[in-house]
Amino acid sequence: MKIARWRDGGEVREGFVADPDVVPFPDNRTVASVLADGLATAQRLWAEASALPASARRPLADVELLAPVAPPSVRDFVTFEEHVEGVSAGVEGKSHVADEWYEAPTFYFTNPHTILGPSEPVRPPVTERLDFELELAVVISAAPGSDGSNLDADAAASHIFGYTIMNDWSARDLQGREMKVRLGPCKGKDFGMTLGPWIVTADELDEYLDEDGFLALRAEVRVNDELIGEDLVSNMGWPFPELVAYASHNSRVMPGDVLGSGTVGNGGCLGELWGRNAGLTPPPLETGDRVRMTVEGVGEIETVVGETVAAPQTARARVRSRARSR
Template identity: 75%
Template sequence: MRIARWDDAGTVGEGFVIDDRVVPFPGGLTVAQVLALGLHTAKWLSDRVTDHGVPLADVRLLAPLVPAAIRDFVAFEEHVEGVSAGVEGKSDVAAEWYEAPTFYFTNPHTILGPGEPVAPPVTERLDFELEVAVVVGAAPGVGESNLTADEAASVVFGYTVMNDWSARDLQGREMKVRLGPAKGKDFGMSLGPWIVTADELEPYLDADGFLAVRAEAYINDGLIGEDLVSNMGWPLPELVAYASRNSRVVPGDVLGSGTVGNGGCLGELWGRNGALTPPPLTEGDVVRLVVEGIGELSAEVGPAVTGPPLPRARVRSRARRR
């Protein structure tokens, strides 16, 4: 099943993509409600569709969900090697990376849908990141905290393509403060074109539970990078399980795989090449990400937005009394 949200002449629709048509959920349900009901209910609803919907070509696809929260992991060793050199000036992978799948939280309020241009900050190193994202749903008898890997697999409702846009110069400055990324990342994240339910991709799971689908990145139709998602350090359910440790994962949460290797972003290639080649993204560039079994997500780089000025930190006396 493919599940999507769309704009039809100013009206938002939510439902299934069936062949070349979009069809609303029975009963007027939303994507958020279906995620909370779980994959079994989604299948039940799909069997009861009677509306013929409208042609996919006649609507504008939106981001397939409004995430409850977004965690983005860094689960590909090859990506870490390259970006560490290109952004942080060191080519080694920290020993701590191998101990557990690390992630950061990002902004659910700047999600972009398919074809929606990104408006970056002023940056000299604009980059993309090719990722697969897990969309969490409900599963019978499974809670939200301290999940095992098997329990986590059961709450994987489906997958979508993710582009974690990045301003690498801002990110590099922020990471030196031992916190971040922040403004180097939170200006935009693209998701889409739809959610493909987990059962559709079961044939791509290898013997160790990794999702062996091919992922490709193009800039202006030129192939920049390609990788198998199964080259990540942990299978996707283990990312969900780790996120739930002493915490909660809930329906509507989105968890990014992290950027694939072998050119899944420009930052990795800059680190390996020792130079800004290929060049950073500029206004008018079109980034197209293709993931086997899931779909294609494209967006154009829009003009940079200059934010209001912010003064430097003030030098204070550090007095302990007024």
């Protein structure tokens, strides 16, 4: 099944993609409510939607796809060793993967309020190093008998409703400054993240699982139709159920949460290539560039880079006396 949200005229609808059409959920259900109920509910609704008359459907080409989920939280991992090697070369001047990277899958939380639809233009901050990041993400649903906390990998797998493509936009110059403070990234990232074009339920991708439980999906990214990066998702250091399990440790994963794989290797972002090429080759993204991402078995998203948005000037920190009394 493919689950989507779309705008049809002035109305937002949610339901299934049944090529070449979209069909709304029965009973005015939403993606959020389906995720809260779990896969069995989605399967029942699909059976009901499939029996609806043709008049209930709309051509996919006539609607505007939105982000397929409005997530309550977004975690983004860094699980591709090759990506870490390349980016570290650009940041630190040498290719290096810290020993700590191998110990557990690291992630950061990003902004769920600036999610973009699959064809919605990105409006970046003022930056000289705008970059994309090609990722695959899981979308979490409820699972019988589980509250989403302290899961092992098997239990975590039952919470994976499906997958969607993620583009974690990055302003590398802002990000580089922020991370020297040993915290972040923040404004280098939180201006936009593209999700789409829909959620493909996990069972649709079972045929791509290798013997170790990794998804051997081909992922590609093009800028203005030029192939920039390509990789197999199975080159990640941990399979998705282990990412979900780790996120749940001493915490919880909730229906609608999105967890990104981190950027694929071999050119999944420009920052990796800048490190390997010891310079800004290929060049940073500019207004008008088209970034197209394709993940086998999932689909394709394409985004045009819009004009930058200047924000009010931020004051520097005040130098204070550090007095301990008043």
